[in-house]
Amino acid sequence: MLKLNKQNLIIIIFVIFLLVIFSYTFFDDLKPIQLSDELGFYQINTCSFSIMEFQLNNTHTLYQDHYNVRPYNYSSIECFGKITGIDRVKNDFFIAVGFNPLINLVLMTLLLSLLINTKKSRNNKFEILDINFFISLISTTFIFIFLIFFEQRFYGKSIRGLDLVSNIDLMTIAIYLVFCTYFLNYYFLKNSDNLINYFPYMYIFMGVVNGFNFNIFNIIFVFYFIYSSLKKVKYLKYNVVIFSLITIWVLNVESNDYYLDPDKIIGSSGTVYNQGSTFFWSIVFFYSFLGVFLFIKDNLININNPRLIKSFLNSGSYIFFIGFVTQKITILNALAFVLLGQNKPTTRDFNFDISNNWRGFSPSAEHIGEFYGLVLLVVGLSYLYGKVTLNYLDYIKLFFVLLGLILSNNRTAISLVLLVFIISLFKRITKISISSIFILCAMVVFIAIFINNQIYPIEFTSSRILSEANLRSLDTESSSLDFLNNTTGFLNRIIFFVVGFLSSIAFYINRSSLWGMFFARYNPTPLDFLFGTGPYNISKLYNEIRIQEEASFLLPHSSLLQLLLYFGLVGLLYIVFKIYRLLKVHIKNRSNLINLVLFVYFLINLIKSDSIFYFSTCFTLIFFYTLLRVENKLN
């Protein structure tokens, strides 16, 4: 039973606070009418009814499929939580509810601070508010205010009523940022020793601040890096590398202001390609990355394995449950989108047809499939190796995670999970070596493909990316495609081998078209190719070369291609080398096999997916990377 301690009381107060926000028009004279085809009443009386008052008078709008509650981000503060308009398109009704980016930011801050503060900590809260805290607070606020300032095309629409070129209005936004940075980081630092065991919940609290183009966790980890650097000056050395790279990227920007509507990658992509945006996005990326890295490193000692494993299991099953509930209940669909910081609202097409690639609560089926697979591996392997015990409730949770994985139809994740469990079980039952079992599995897969007549000639598969790229090109050919098409001599043979190999893999994992589209667009200068255009920067890619594309916004679907775009060939090779060396040393040391398997599982998935765009995935990847790195050092 829920104990009414201080933390629970605060959460109850927050829920009551939310109820008040979304229902406080109950007591005025004007009452909502029954919703019908005649929408004039609601179009005249905008901002007069809170969403709860409206839905309690129209209960069918809570759950019927053809009613959609849409957060409307551009409303004034007075309209927050109220109906700003209702429209009908064919049989579907769209109920717009007023939200406001700055209020969203404050509400998310309060919610996250409360959630963070529910766990007991050994940290001394009196030591937090020192001079380093305030320097970090001001620095973080400056970084984010400039990040907003340099994306005026995006914010000019979302933060209505404030002029981003007015100093007074920027000061107003800065006050909101100071408030949020202060509270988030005060409670984060106060409880930091315990939080690492709960990081899988990031897959639920995704953290995109609705109406802003950044993630609330960016605020926390940028702050954390600055704060750590002030406490331990040796961390400041990272700035030399960071600012050297940023200088190259910024000087290489041509001022053509390519603009990108971020869609589902909101919070992890700059919207405009200019010098200011490139500069501040790079700082946010590197400081967040280093903040996460230092946070994990500082707190590895606090990892409690059973608690962490339970967090994975709970998070996986709750995501399924929340996805199921929010696809049905319209108001929860909108509230989860805003308060939990989803990149996209929960999809409302739940059924048991696996070909639907059900993404549920997550922005993409790939992303959530990878996570469900990870949960199964974490819990399954820990159970097999006796690191955790499971009760009946845990088995039910595991069932929902498995169901989620199947419905997401992420075939790579499913295959890898099956492979790992087959190898683990064989290893336990028989004395056969891991490599023999692996070869056996590979042969079974090959025979299955062969029997189904799915083996294609190498001449065909090895040319798929180039064929697709040429097919997608319109009047202008990208520099990368031009290079691939027209190179001769020795270089041609190397490219033929590398691209041919990549093409064949792409063909069998259904990535030919997407990777072909990438090369049709990718138009780097020699400097871009070597050093990239900076992290979180895809505006140039999507604007420079027009290609024949699908109606929907299709991403490159490969983290390797993203790394090539962000950091160039030099950066990509450096990262690949670092990971290769890490794995090599880890295998040589025969350290913790479970962590190695989980890291490799994640890496393989990321080669063919875009999940690296999401903060939760980045955190998980850095977590396993740091874990292996520290294990290597200990050995």
Next chain:
Amino acid sequence: MIDEIIKYCGEYPEAYKEINVTNSPDFVFENDPDYSPISLFDSEGNTVIVNSFVECEHYVGGGWNYDLIAKEFLNYTNLSLILLIILGIHFSYNKLLKKF
């Protein structure tokens, strides 16, 4: 005017073709389901909700380009002052606790 339209209606959609609404008196604006409805205000505080970029462009061009936010009590400035007061109380409380 284009800046005003972008400010209130958002970026121009790709391959946008301007429609001269005044030439056809029976013109009916079609809703665009991909376009988030936007409330526009005129100088007297009247409001209209537009459901497509074409409709928004037409209204903004016709003088529905006023912000009412400054007139409301719960505006950005007042709320930012409240937030500063809360922050000040929290800080003082935690610092005072340390001293006493």
